Amino acid sequence: MKNNIKVERAIKGLTQEDLANKVAVSRQTINAMEANKYVPSTVLALKIARVFGKPVEDIFMLEDID
Amino acid sequence: MKTTPLLPNRYKKIGWVIFIPAILAGLMISILDFNADWLTTNVFAIWNDPIVGRASFFTVIKTDVTNTLVGALFIIGGMMVGFSREKQEDEYIAELRLSSLLWAVCVSYVLLLLAFLFVYGGPFFTVMVYNMFTVLIIFIARFNYLLYRNAQSISHEK
Numbered sequence: 001m002k003n004n005i006k007v008e009r010a011i012k013g014l015t016q017e018d019l020a021n022k023v024a025v026s027r028q029t030i031n032a033m034e035a036n037k038y039v040p041s042t043v044l045a046l047k048i049a050r051v052f053g054k055p056v057e058d059i060f061m062l063e064d065i066d
Numbered sequence: 067m068k069t070t071p072l073l074p075n076r077y078k079k080i081g082w083v084i085f086i087p088a089i090l091a092g093l094m095i096s097i098l099d100f101n102a103d104w105l106t107t108n109v110f111a112i113w114n115d116p117i118v119g120r121a122s123f124f125t126v127i128k129t130d131v132t133n134t135l136v137g138a139l140f141i142i143g144g145m146m147v148g149f150s151r152e153k154q155e156d157e158y159i160a161e162l163r164l165s166s167l168l169w170a171v172c173v174s175y176v177l178l179l180l181a182f183l184f185v186y187g188g189p190f191f192t193v194m195v196y197n198m199f200t201v202l203i204i205f206i207a208r209f210n211y212l213l214y215r216n217a218q219s220i221s222h223e224k
Contacts, residue, residue, distance in 0.1 A: 016220075026154035028216045035219070038158050 003060045006034045008052045023047040070160060073150040081146025088140035089203075095136060096195070102132045109134070137198075144202040148209065162212045170205035 009019055016034075020027045023044060032038035040048070049056040094100050108128050115121035152159050177200060181193040 025156040026152075026159065027220060028154075028213075029156050029158035031220050032158055032216065038161070041157050044157060 001039050001060055001066055002036065002063055003033060005030070005048065005059060008054070008059060012052065014051075019048070019051065022051050072155065073146060075151045075153055075155075077146045078150035078152075081143050081148075081150060084139050084143030085147050085206075086143075088136055088143050091136045092140055092199070095132060096192070100132075101130055103130070105132045105135065106130045140199060141202070144199075144206060148202060148206050152213070159213075162216075163209055166209035166212060167205055169208050170201050173204050174200040 005019070009016070014022075016027050016030045020030045024047075025044065029038065029040075029044075033040055045056050045060055049059050052059060106128065108126050109131060111122070111125055111127050113121070113123055114125060114127050174197065178193075178197050181190065181197070185193050
């Protein structure tokens, strides 16, 4: 699964730390997701989408291997 | 969000203070064959079966408790270190913890398999003693290595 958290974050002018605080996870988690090392739970994906004010599908996309 | 039950974060520090001396003492006991004679005391035994004499159950016996003490401290300290919440425990940390446990059990049994196949006689007993502790040691090492690696990759990123 791919995501464009980094892009959305830049649009909103949020640092990794800001986003981490808004969705109540550690900064490591945001960092790992942006590096495609971690696939978030549905709960976390929905929370992130809510911060960016967009549907989940706009932020997280399936890849061919999924 | 609901996470697995773990000890509060402060127990991790307390755990290290118990765990590290216990490892050192354990190594000292096994390498130097050290036994503290002054640590002989009365203990309650559910099952006692000395090499010479008869087995007894639910009795108080007099014995050297060096091994007992060091082993118990190792387990208590190790469990505190391994099963305490991180400062910011979340789902990613929980996944790292679980994958480290899987890794530790796997590696530990591979080591035990090798010992079964290639170690015979007296030394096999020594290997078994070490193997009692490898799961906890490998788990703690792996988990903290992953945390460290993550903290490293963060410092490069803004």
